[in-house]
Structures are given as C-alpha cells and as structure tokens.
Amino acid sequence: MNPRTARPVAGTAAVGRAASAVLLIAAVLVAVLGPVAKAEPAPRWRYLLDRAAQAAEERAYAGEALWVTYDAGQAHVSTFQVQSSGNGDLSLADSDNYAIRLADDGGGLAEYERGWFVPLPAADLAKAHKGLSRLEEKYQVAVTGSQQLLDRDCTTLEITARAGGGLVERLWIDDASGLLLRRETYAGDELLRMVSYLALDLNPRRTPRGAPTAQRATRGQRPSMVRRSQEVAEVDSADLEVLRDAGWTVPTALPGNYRAESSFAVSAGDSQPLQVVYSDGLYTMSLFEQSGRxxxxxxxxxxxxxxxxxxxxxxWPGAVPQRMVWEASGVTYSLVGDAPPEEFRAVVAALPHPTSDGLVDRLQRGLGRLWSWVSPWS
Amino acid sequence: MADGCDAFEPLGSAWVDGELRHDERANMAAHLQGCPRCRSRITGLRITSTMLRSVPQRQVPMELGGVRTDATPVPVAADASGLPRALARSLAGMAAAVALLGVAAFAAGAPDTDARTVAVPVDVYVADHIVHSIGGPVSTPALLSAQP
Known part of the structure; x- marks a missing residue:
C-alpha cells in the first residue's frame, strides 16, 4: 500500500458516509413532508370568505349601510346602522323602525313603531366557516380582481351556479380588515338586491355618552316597551321523527338542494311554532309551522x-329576507329566506298548500277524518 | 209354486199397504201361511216400500207442471238478472253501505271553519331566521328589513 495514497482513500470514505447520511435524511423528509407538499392549497376565495365571517364577529366597527332591493322592477331603498363590539355582539338598527341585537349570549328585537321588545336566542356569528364546503356543491366561487370601495382596496369575488353558470353573487371584501363591504345578488343578469356600506369606522368609540338612538336600542328593551315572551329550544332529529309521525310537516330537504340543518321549538304567545332551518350552502330559509288557522x-x-x-x-314585496304566509289544512306556514325569488317560490310550491275543494277532495278529507275518529292508531 | 199363487200375486202390494178388504186379507193370510214363495215376495215388497218412503220428495218445478201445496217448500227463485235472490240482496246491502259511507264522508269533509286561529308574528320570525342564518358562508352584517 502506497502511504501517499492511503489518506485520500480514508477521506473519500468519510465523504461517502456523509453523503449517505444526507441522502437518508432527505429521503426521510420527503417521505414525511411529501404528502403535505403535494396537497393542493385551499382556494383563496375560501380563505377570504372564512376571514370575512370571522371579521364580522371579531372586529369592532360601526357604519351605515344601504339596502336596495328590486321587486317587479320597483326599487325599495333603506338605510340602517351597524355596530359590532368585536366580541360577538352585533347590532343593526333603523332608528325610526327597529333595532336588532345579535350576540353569543342572546339578543333582542325592538320594534319602535309598535312598542314591543322580544328576546332572541343566542347567535353564532362565526360559524360561517362550517358551511363553506356545502357552498361548492351548488356553486362555483372565483376571485375576479380588485377594486376600490370607500377608498379601501377590496378583492372582488363572483359566485355562479354550477347548473347553468349564471351569476348569483358579486362580493367586495376589504383587504385590510377582511370585512364584507358590498354584496350584489343576481338572478341571471338581473340585479335583485344590493347591500353596501356608505360609511365605515374601524375604530369606533366604545359606549359613548349620548349615544344615538340605535345604540341605546341595541342594549335591549326600552322602559316604555312591552316585552313579549319567547322561548326557543333546539329540537333534535329524534324529536323531529316524533313530530313527523304526529303529522307535522318536516321535510328533510327542499327543492334547490336545500337541506334541513337545525330545528327549534318556539314558545310564543298563543302558539308553539316549529322552526326548521334549511340551507343550500349559500342561502338560508326558515320554515315556521303553527297548528291553527x-x-x-x-x-x-x-x-x-x-x-x-x-x-x-x-x-311583503321588496322585503329581505323574503317572507310568505299561507294556510293549508288548518296549519299556518310561514317561510322566511334570502333565496332568489324563483327558488323561494319553488319551495313554497313544494310545501303543503290548499288545493281546489272539489267533490273528490272533500270525500278524501272526510274519509280521513272518519278514520281518525275510529282508528286506535290515530 | 202353490196353487192359487197367481190369484194372490196381484194382491201383494195392497197387502203391504194395508188396503185389502177383510175377507181378502183372511184369504191372503191363509195362502201366505202355506206358500213360502209368496211370503218371500211380500217381504221384498215391504223392503221396497220402506225404501221408497225414506227418499225425500222432489218438488216438481212450476214450469214443469208442479203443483204447489202448503206442505211444499217454496223453491229459491232467481231475479231478473239471473242472480240468486240472496246474492242480489247482499249486493244491495253493500251498495247501501257504500252510499251511507259516502254521505258520511261528504258531511265529515266539510271545510273546517271551527279550527282555532293563531297570531303570526312574521317580524319575530324574521329575527329568529336571522339569528340562525347569520353565520352563512357569505355573512353580511345584516339581511334584515323589517319594513320594505
């Protein structure tokens, strides 16, 4: 063995061992991080919408918003004040008509014109992120660009229906705060409604002295108001089955991919309505059912x-959310929702409604009543 | 065959039915005592008579010239459609029951005007709806317009 060549052979082996160690570590890292690295990043629209839902609850802000709705070509315009405490307490008020307070520990609705106040159940303002996955079942969401609104940089999004590709929503989200500043709702090319901030303060003062009417009302009942009792209890799926067997109308789904998400028994005044909340991932409808005409x-x-x-x-033409009341077979139905008018009407048509009272209808109704009188299972 | 059997043979049925005169019965009895053959024939006639009396009488239909008497059972006549009358009565009864049920159903199916009425606080319903839908994925500060 040549002593001059022995040292280079030993160094090569050390380098080889080091290289092997590096390769081994690299292989381990690839094995562990590979699946993560290959995973597709969440769409940006999802991040923006989730952030908007969180911001609605977690940011303190105050502003004035404009409502415009179009019904049969006629525009209905109104404004209202918005105030968020930044800890889950949100209030909306039209100083001449109403104030509504939504909070994690419950809120209230004050109706100025008729002088009454009714407590409301707890509202979960930040649960929006839980519904984003359902949004994709029926709709497509895309980031379309940037625009300025109220001198603030905003990202614009468009929501289109998967079936037909028609434009459904156009949104403006503030880049800095994450708040949703403007929303336009379409049916095809026709603008149905628009809500947009006219003024927005992201650093509102807390409980100022001499607060405007809207802020006083959002803290609850005025002394001169009549308090209307209302208790709300959630109804689980087992209880819904019992109600269904007893003859209550409780569909699990409605036309337009609206699925029942929650249900509540409301105790108010002379009746105990059942409220079932349906959603298609974007819009929501509540069906209230009362026994009685x-x-x-x-x-x-x-x-x-x-x-x-x-x-x-x-x-109530021009009102949002839409609302319709009708009666069928001694039961009062009230549907409230923000779905486009055609979907709203399709849902109403799918629910029980009175039919023409011909001879066959009368005989069927009579046979049903006779059976209910004699049947031990009725 | 004993002498005189030919004279007594025609009287055998009358002897069985008890229709002979007194002197004929005496002569017949004297002959049967000495004639085994006639005694056997009389026995056969009694058995045949008994069998005939045990068979139920068949009524001759009126169309075939039968004669109705008080003791004669009335046959079941068919109606004009050819159905037995009992079946026709049953069908009529069922039709009456169906008609009665129809009348009862018509009366019971009158529109219910006596059901209680309830207040419909739609404005409160709107607020309840907003409470439970405010967390929609596209959450705006408000989707409320109590007045249009």
Whole structure:
C-alpha cells in the first residue's frame, strides 16, 4: 500500500458516509413532508370568505349601510346602522323602525313603531366557516380582481351556479380588515338586491355618552316597551321523527338542494311554532309551522295578499329576507329566506298548500277524518 | 209354486199397504201361511216400500207442471238478472253501505271553519331566521328589513 495514497482513500470514505447520511435524511423528509407538499392549497376565495365571517364577529366597527332591493322592477331603498363590539355582539338598527341585537349570549328585537321588545336566542356569528364546503356543491366561487370601495382596496369575488353558470353573487371584501363591504345578488343578469356600506369606522368609540338612538336600542328593551315572551329550544332529529309521525310537516330537504340543518321549538304567545332551518350552502330559509288557522289581522304592516301560486297567501314585496304566509289544512306556514325569488317560490310550491275543494277532495278529507275518529292508531 | 199363487200375486202390494178388504186379507193370510214363495215376495215388497218412503220428495218445478201445496217448500227463485235472490240482496246491502259511507264522508269533509286561529308574528320570525342564518358562508352584517 502506497502511504501517499492511503489518506485520500480514508477521506473519500468519510465523504461517502456523509453523503449517505444526507441522502437518508432527505429521503426521510420527503417521505414525511411529501404528502403535505403535494396537497393542493385551499382556494383563496375560501380563505377570504372564512376571514370575512370571522371579521364580522371579531372586529369592532360601526357604519351605515344601504339596502336596495328590486321587486317587479320597483326599487325599495333603506338605510340602517351597524355596530359590532368585536366580541360577538352585533347590532343593526333603523332608528325610526327597529333595532336588532345579535350576540353569543342572546339578543333582542325592538320594534319602535309598535312598542314591543322580544328576546332572541343566542347567535353564532362565526360559524360561517362550517358551511363553506356545502357552498361548492351548488356553486362555483372565483376571485375576479380588485377594486376600490370607500377608498379601501377590496378583492372582488363572483359566485355562479354550477347548473347553468349564471351569476348569483358579486362580493367586495376589504383587504385590510377582511370585512364584507358590498354584496350584489343576481338572478341571471338581473340585479335583485344590493347591500353596501356608505360609511365605515374601524375604530369606533366604545359606549359613548349620548349615544344615538340605535345604540341605546341595541342594549335591549326600552322602559316604555312591552316585552313579549319567547322561548326557543333546539329540537333534535329524534324529536323531529316524533313530530313527523304526529303529522307535522318536516321535510328533510327542499327543492334547490336545500337541506334541513337545525330545528327549534318556539314558545310564543298563543302558539308553539316549529322552526326548521334549511340551507343550500349559500342561502338560508326558515320554515315556521303553527297548528291553527292564521289570524290575518296579526300580520305585520306591509303585507299584501297574493294568489300567484294558485292559493291565498301574504307577502311583503321588496322585503329581505323574503317572507310568505299561507294556510293549508288548518296549519299556518310561514317561510322566511334570502333565496332568489324563483327558488323561494319553488319551495313554497313544494310545501303543503290548499288545493281546489272539489267533490273528490272533500270525500278524501272526510274519509280521513272518519278514520281518525275510529282508528286506535290515530 | 202353490196353487192359487197367481190369484194372490196381484194382491201383494195392497197387502203391504194395508188396503185389502177383510175377507181378502183372511184369504191372503191363509195362502201366505202355506206358500213360502209368496211370503218371500211380500217381504221384498215391504223392503221396497220402506225404501221408497225414506227418499225425500222432489218438488216438481212450476214450469214443469208442479203443483204447489202448503206442505211444499217454496223453491229459491232467481231475479231478473239471473242472480240468486240472496246474492242480489247482499249486493244491495253493500251498495247501501257504500252510499251511507259516502254521505258520511261528504258531511265529515266539510271545510273546517271551527279550527282555532293563531297570531303570526312574521317580524319575530324574521329575527329568529336571522339569528340562525347569520353565520352563512357569505355573512353580511345584516339581511334584515323589517319594513320594505
């Protein structure tokens, strides 16, 4: 062995061992991190919408918002004040008409014109992120660009229906705060409604002295108001089955991919309505069912009778969320929701409604009543 | 065959039915005592008579010239459609029951005008709806318009 060549051979071996160690470590890292590295990043729209939902609860802000809705070509315009405490307490008020407070520990609705106040159950403002996965079942969301709104840089998004590809929503999200500043709702190319901030303060003062009417109302009942009792209890799926067997109308799904998500038994006044909340991932509808025929005189102002669906019902043109009340077989149904008008009407048509009272209908109804009198299972 | 059997043979049925005169019965009895053959024939006639009396009488239909008497059972007549009258009565009864049920169902199916009426606080429903839908994935500060 040549002594001059012995040292280089030993160094080569050491380098080889080091290289092997590096390769081994690299292989381990690839094995562990490979799946993560290969995973597709979450879409940016999902991040933006989730952030908007969180910001609605976690940021303190105050502002004035503009509402515009279009009904049969007629525009309905209103403004309201918004105030968020930044800890899950949100209030909305129209100083002449109403104030509503939503909070994790419960809120209330104050109706100024008629002088009453009703407590509301707890609201979970930040649960929006839980519904984002369902949004993709029926809709497609895309980031379309950037625009300025209220001198603030915003990212714009568009939501289109998977079936047909028609535009459904256009959104403006503030880049700095994450808040949703403007929302336009479409049916095809027709603008249905728009809500947008006219002014926004991201550093509102807390409980200022001489607060405007809206802020006083959002803290609850005024001394002069009549308090209306209302208790709400969640109804689980087992109880829903019992109610269904007892004859209550509790569909698990409605046309347009609306699925029942939650249900509540409301105890208020002379009736105990059942509320079932449906959602398609983007829009939400609540069906209220009461045993008994409606006292039409108790409907809030603005109600207009309609027979467009082939039976008598009452609606409030231009109001959002939409609302319709009708009666079928001694049961009062009230549907409230922000779905596009065509989907709203399709849901109403799918629910029980009065049919023409011909001889066959009368005999069927009579046989059913006779059976219920004699059957031990009725 | 004993002498005189030919004279007594025609009287055998009358002897069995008890229709002979007194003197004929005496002569017949004297002959049967000495004639085994006639005694056997009389026995056969009694058995045949008994069998005939045990068979139920068949009524001759009126169309075939039968004669109705008080003791004669009335046959079941068919109705004009050819159905037995009992079946026709059953069908009529069922039709009456169906008609009665229809009348009862019509009366019971009158529109219910006596059901209680309930207040419909739609404005409160709107607030309840917002409480439970405010967390929608596209959450705006408000989707409320109590008044249009």
């Amino acid at each position: 409606p006292n039409w005189d108790t409907l809030p102002p603005g109600a207009q009778e309609t027979t467009d669906l082939g039976f008598k019902a009452y609606t």
